[in-house]
Amino acid sequence: MSYAQVSTLSLPLKQSSLLRSLVRFLFCVAAILIALMLDARAESCQLATEMDANMKQQLRTAAVQYFGYVAADNVPAIAQNSIPEIANNTQGLTQLLQANAKDLAGATAEPRSTFFLDASGGDQVLQNAQFYCGVFNPGSDTKVGFSLNNLPAGKYGLIILDVKNSQKPYFYSFLLKQEPNAWKIAALFPRNRTIAGHDAQWYWQQARDYKAQGKNHNAWFYYLIAREIASPLPFIGTTKLDSFYDEVNKSEPADLPEKSPVTLTGPNGKQFQVTSIFVVPDDKQPILNLVMKYNTADISDTAKTFMDNKDAMKALLMKYPELREPFQNLVARAVAPSGQDFGSMLPMKDIQ
Numbered sequence: 001m002s003y004a005q006v007s008t009l010s011l012p013l014k015q016s017s018l019l020r021s022l023v024r025f026l027f028c029v030a031a032i033l034i035a036l037m038l039d040a041r042a043e044s045c046q047l048a049t050e051m052d053a054n055m056k057q058q059l060r061t062a063a064v065q066y067f068g069y070v071a072a073d074n075v076p077a078i079a080q081n082s083i084p085e086i087a088n089n090t091q092g093l094t095q096l097l098q099a100n101a102k103d104l105a106g107a108t109a110e111p112r113s114t115f116f117l118d119a120s121g122g123d124q125v126l127q128n129a130q131f132y133c134g135v136f137n138p139g140s141d142t143k144v145g146f147s148l149n150n151l152p153a154g155k156y157g158l159i160i161l162d163v164k165n166s167q168k169p170y171f172y173s174f175l176l177k178q179e180p181n182a183w184k185i186a187a188l189f190p191r192n193r194t195i196a197g198h199d200a201q202w203y204w205q206q207a208r209d210y211k212a213q214g215k216n217h218n219a220w221f222y223y224l225i226a227r228e229i230a231s232p233l234p235f236i237g238t239t240k241l242d243s244f245y246d247e248v249n250k251s252e253p254a255d256l257p258e259k260s261p262v263t264l265t266g267p268n269g270k271q272f273q274v275t276s277i278f279v280v281p282d283d284k285q286p287i288l289n290l291v292m293k294y295n296t297a298d299i300s301d302t303a304k305t306f307m308d309n310k311d312a313m314k315a316l317l318m319k320y321p322e323l324r325e326p327f328q329n330l331v332a333r334a335v336a337p338s339g340q341d342f343g344s345m346l347p348m349k350d351i352q
Contacts, residue, residue, distance in 0.1 A: 171232035
């Protein structure tokens with residue numbers, strides 16, 4: 001995904017791959033039935049309306065309490081109430097809380113959705129656990145699916161919270177694992193609901209407008225932003241999201257380095273092998289910056305690399321002139337074979 005720089009942070013679960021593969025089959029009844037027949041230990045899911053009332057209340061109470069610790073930046077309290085993989089990773093947990101501490105300081109939260117996920121059978125660790133919740137039949141609006149990688153076997157509660165009184169609109173979700181005496185935190189998922197001051201619906205409409213104008217590259221990047229903030233979790237699929245993801249996937253231009261590098265030619269004839277282009281919101285202003293990465297043999301001569309970066313920027317805008325419109329700055333990062341890179345940033349208006 002090109003928009004990886006604003007991806008949700010989580011511990012200790014690895015995020016699933018892009019939902020493109022999940023949503024293609026998530027609501028296919030035949031595929032689900034086949035999977036259930038072939039897999040005797042298939043994971044199960046219960047909606048809040050199907051759960052034991054006492055368990056549902058326990059999960060919601062625990063999630064709200066744990067969010068209070070998050071809002072207070074209380075690392076010891078979170079660690080004390082987490083599974084060992086999180087509790088023993090104090091540095092990672094501190095970084096996770098600090099990333100959103102300013103926005104969430106003093107905030108409160110209310111439960112939005114609650115799910116019970118049963119993965120207690122079969123392997124000790126499930127490489128790809130699939131949960132299908134609700135009614136799976138044509139035309140149903142109560143379909144929800146989750147795909148979690150490297151999930152330890154067990155019983156889990158997944159609680160999505162609406163955050164109140166935060167500096168920016170947020171979802172915050174907890175995956176809680178059932179332990180003998182408590183529901184322990186197995187993963188935390190902060191999710192910003194806006195980027196550069198706008199929500200998913202705004203970016204979706206802008207993407208459609210750009211597409212109608214024939215500016216398909218601008219449309220693509222705005223679709224990616226909308227997709228990033230459209231859902232409270234990076235591994236959830238729903239009926240509405242399925243339709244939206246289909247629209248996004250059909251809008252991908254063929255001449256961007258989404259699947260393989262693209263060679264661009266600068267004004268002096270020099271060529272650049274561009275490996276990725278993605279959007280990064282500015283940390284201090286409500287603006288969007290565009291980042292490009294390209295391969296280079298050596299970055300030790302920083303003066304020369306700076307000039308190469310400028311030429312790479314010019315090559316990008318020669319190929320895609322429409323990109324000047326929605327982005328404030330352009331960043332070029334020259335990447336050496338070692339993986340080290342050297343970056344330069346210039347305002348779009350100064351790249352001529």
